[in-house]
Amino acid sequence: MENIIGIDIGGTSIVGGRIEGDIIVAQVSADTHAQEGGEKTLDTLKGVIRQLMTIDTRAIGIGVPSVVDREKGIVYNVQNIKNWDEVHLKSLLEAEFALPVHIDNDANCFAYGEKIFGKGRDFENFVGITLGTGVGGGIIQDSHLLFDSNCGSGEFGEIPYLDSILEEYCGSRFFIRISGRSGYEIAVKAREGDPESIEIYNQYGKHISMLVKVILLILDPQAIIFGGSISRSFDLFSEAMYENLKNFPYPKSVDKIKILTSDLHNMGILGAGALCV
Known part of the structure; x- marks a missing residue:
């Protein structure tokens, strides 16, 4: 069945899920390695995505606790993750997985999640x-x-x-x-x-x-x-x-x-x- 992946990046853990329809059918979490940050956190994120992807995955959505250039998918000044001051996350992940990647602030994700899946409908x-x-x-x-x-x-x-x-x-x-x-x-x-x-x-x-x-x-x-x-x-x-x-x-x-x-x-x-x- 066609699915999408949702990833919530926090200062402590990266939590991801594979969503079919409106149901999370698989879930993975990993330590963010926030104190190491940089490539270590990026590699952890990629690992979470790999565990969730299937041949039927059509897109990846990511929520981050920071400011985002939505169009370019650039994440700025993530306060709780070392050396994540400017991360071109969209281009990096799209090159890695050959799937569309959508990124936004985590609070915006909550609101839009309510619109799509919750009482906001x-x-x-x-x-x-x-x-x-x-x-x-x-x-x-x-x-x-x-x-x-x-x-x-x-x-x-x-x-x-x-x-x-x-x-x-x-x-x-x-x-x-x-x-x-x-x-x-x-x-x-x-x-x-x-x-x-x-x-x-x-x-x-x-x-x-x-x-x-x-x-x-x-x-x-x-x-x-x-x-x-x-x-x-x-x-x-x-x-x-x-x-x-x-x-x-x-x-x-x-x-x-x-x-x-x-x-x-x-x-x-x-x-x-x-x-x-």
Whole structure:
């Protein structure tokens, strides 16, 4: 059966999958070798692809945590991988495997993965937001990724907020900073009824409401779809989020917006693979 390959390159591991239809039928992971970087990481990536390729593979999609020249497939300034400051990844891999290669920022991949495989199928215009160590964003307009100049739109986490930026209050560092515990640990205690943990998630919901307000004011989409590890605790912060949206200057926008959480598993693989569709 005809298939595509989706690869999620992270600072710790490279995870890839072979996708047939909308199902991952094979999966491979390998250490990124980020501290060695350069050719070592590239060779690891090629090895993952070789393990997944079949004679029926028609394209390869790759998500990277950095800025990408989509047209030329050049990856710039990957902060967590040594000596990946300018990697002509598309041309290198197409020469190696004789297949079309599509590359984009990992947050954009998440958003497009939702459009092709997930809840985004119901919307023409939405924003996908990943809540994890960082806060990444991808924008879908007219059912396509927003084609910006430098692959940098949707980086709402970098917007100045309070004494820092939104990412410091909407990503995992928020929980570490105020309690010394991970968001997961606090979520466990909150579900056990611990008042302090419940209040921490109420505070987090207030900060998330600011992120939602920014998105509404800039893009006014049909939906926002949250993914990433913290989104699994949506039930713990959604009430506070909605409470703090009541002062938004355009209440009709709040009434109409759909705020959802992703139910895709292996979203990095599916998101990267979606670039091939």
